[in-house]
Amino acid sequence: MTRKASMLALLVTALVAVGATVLVTQSQSSTRQAKVAAKGAQVMPFDLDRTTHQFTKNTTGGVQTVTADDPADATQIRLIREHLTEESAKFGRGDFGDPATIHGGQMPGLAELSKGYKNITLAYAETPDGARLTYTTGDKALVTALHAWFGAQVSDHGKHATH
Template identity: 60%
Template sequence: MNIGKRRLLTAGISTACIAAALAAAFWIDGSQQDGSDGRTNRQEAVAERGRSVMPFDLEETTHHFTPTDTGGVQDVVADQPDDEKQIALIRTHLKQEAKAFGEGDFGDPAQIHGDSMPGLAALEEGYERIEVRYGERSDGATLTYTTDEPALADALHDWFEAQLSDHGDHAETGH
């Protein structure tokens, strides 16, 4: 290979590496502050995509993500505990998600957060080894994820962290 071709190949590889690093950095911190409300452009885009997937109002609900040793607990609650409309919408959605996740269909989170969402590929691959249980609470609903495999529990934790970051003030670490 002549020197010109080698330099061109090296420049191409370097450019690809830089692009991958920038994409990873953007995913991790969601940079590019949008402005006055403190949300990032990524959080705004996630909220917009979420409106087409989740029937409840993100401005009137909160996601809680609680990692556990064997997986985690995801609660979605109405900010007003007597908001029957939001509670019904939360319950309907989480029942559907529990069924889909139990069948290995993580299409809704992928549509909202992107196919390269941390933990997602491992969850899709290992879904048969994760139990997903739906439960109701007075102000919304809960999904409990349980696995005997530490690597899948770690994937769930990564998946939770990505959602916490992407949902901004619509999500928090559980209690």
């Protein structure tokens, strides 16, 4: 085999390995998202396929918004508002049990938020098609934890969440 042919064979082998790794990673991600959706259905009363989560990071924390995909879907809007009202009260007490149930106790940022909840101001507000929670803190470590927590949710919720 010539040097050129050997290099070509090596390149093809490397590309096949990279492609296989990408497929395995995508499959694992899809499997995790399906598990999260199933667990989410046990905790969140609204329909994930009819709603969208948005997690917007900012310098003081971030904003979590959940909206009905159909702005005329009064049932989904009511369920979103009920759920985020409950979550706001729980998070204000340091109870992050629902996210732990859905995403797992090792979810990035979760331990820090549970410990530092007293240093986070949480504000609930209704939107025309759902509701939002605004997380604000002056503690840089908690901002980092909120950003990690938001990132994990976007990853885990897949098509049901955006930045």
